Amino acid sequence: MDRLVLLGELGLDGSVRGIRGVLPAVLAAARAGHDQVVVPAANAAEAALVDRVQVLALDNLTQLVAHLEGTTPLVPYERGALPAEPPVPDLGDVVGQTAGRRAVEVAAAGGHHLYLAGPPGAGKTMLAERLPGLLPPLDEEAALEVTAIHSIAGTLPPEAPLVTRPTFEAPHHSATMAALIGGGSGQIRPGALCRAHRGVLFLDEAPEFPRAVLDTLRQPLERGQVTIQRAAGAATFPCRAQLVLAANPCPCASAAGDSACTCSPLERRRYQSRLSGPLLDRVDLRVDLPPVTRAAWLDGLGAPESTAVVAERVARARAAAGERLAGTELRLNSEVPGRMLRERFVIPRASLSLAERALERGSLSVRGFDRVIRVAWTLSDLAGRTVPGPDQVAEALGMRLQRVAA
Known part of the structure; x- marks a missing residue:
């Protein structure tokens, strides 16, 4: 019993509640030489992802006492089959955007950052949402790494304890620096950039994000990790994500493009300057998406290439x-x-x-x-x-x- 690791939150009524960060805790226990862990039943499937550790699941303190006394030993948890992956959006749904489809393919093949500019309805969001489906599935090491990040963040679905596909994070443009990069007043938690590790971070309406928030992405994107400092300590998270920025050409966002724009040249320059030069310099691919014309729509009804x-x-x-x-x-x-x-x-x-x-x-x-x-x-x-x-x-x-x- 001296090698037993106990994880969980004890309630006043004796119940043992699930906690965040079980997977990285079990991985650390395994590296330290422990071969048996006791976790709340809600975290059992997640803890069982570590093959070399025996997982014991319980619901309350009474079960733990009975196990330690040897009267009613806990039965080792057996990991079941992982649920089937949900279908991904198909690239075949995007018609009339040859340049955009090519850019997404190139971004997926080389891991390049991408900037899509075009009027509303041009397909910017559709293309970004289909980029994760073009990326290969995560290998075992990457899957455990990504799953551990989501476990710490508290965003790991209980019915899908292992993240096996590249993730897609799309924060709203009102997101704060802590929401995008990570932080928090108490326990340090990873932000959207870290949750998109080995996946895609999509910033729609990118010029609407505060410029200071966007510029904080520059160093983490270069280094592939972010260190968050707080008075209580520091935490480092990996963040090798592909950045996809999307923007309208101007504030009025006319669906007809430049011909119907009502913005002055000064307004257009001011709007575009919200994305700093140093940030855009780190983006490999910059693609203009024209409005989808009727002819392009009809031509695309044939059979665009699928994901x-x-x-x-x-x-x-x-x-x-x-x-x-x-x-x-x-x-x-x-x-x-x-x-x-x-x-x-x-x-x-x-x-x-x-x-x-x-x-x-x-x-x-x-x-x-x-x-x-x-x-x-x-x-x-x-x-x-x-x-x-x-x-x-x-x-x-x-x-x-x-x-x-x-």
Whole structure:
């Protein structure tokens, strides 16, 4: 019994109530050498995700006393089959947005951040919601990592104790810094960015978010983790999420586009300036979505590619990137540092001529140049090439320099 770990909240009536953060607590107990834990019945399925630990579930203190005395030992909890995954939104539902569909596919293949600009009804939200379905399922290590974050946050559904699919977080534009990044006055809890770890963080109506809140994303997006300091202590959470920003071209948000806009040039500039340059500089793909015309709608009624078809191409592209990055700790093109791009994964100078001219003109920053190269490698993987050519670099540059919300 000296190796027994007890987790739970004891009520005044002797009941044992469920708590948050059971999974990371059990994982820590296992790493410390404990092989048996007692948890509330409400947390049993979550605790049983750790294979090397025996889980004993109970409802009240009387059961624990009887177990410790040896009169009525608790029966080890047996983990049942995980519930079937709910269906994901299908990319085939999106019609008339060829550039948007291409951008979402590229974002999924390389793990790139994405900015979608366009009038209401152009399909920005639909495309963002379908990005998680293009990402591969989480492996065991990533699934436990993501599940632990949701356990601490208290957002883990009891009927689905293990998160096996990339998550999708879409906070409202009134969200505070603590809601987006994490914090709290008492126990430190992960925010939407951390809950989107290995998944997608979607900020709809991005210019409506307070600028200071958006700018707090810059450092965590670069580092892949966030440390939250409070007087009582500090907590570090992983946050390798894909950021998707969506915005209307202007405050009036006319569905007909620029032709019906009633905003002055000053109002448009002021609206667009709410997204800071340093934040947008970290976004690899910037895509304008035009209004969906009647002709495009009718053409799209044929058979747009489904999520399953596009996800196959994404999986092949990720496998190609994985082979190229073998021997490193990197998995995606978006994670490759600039120095490695220039020294180990060299693209012929002839293929880079367009990007180099954009850098000389000042259209690209040095960081932006590196991001164009990363996207070019993703496009090369999607095309089945061993090295990007002029076409891939030109397409990557076009996705970087599009006239977003101008």
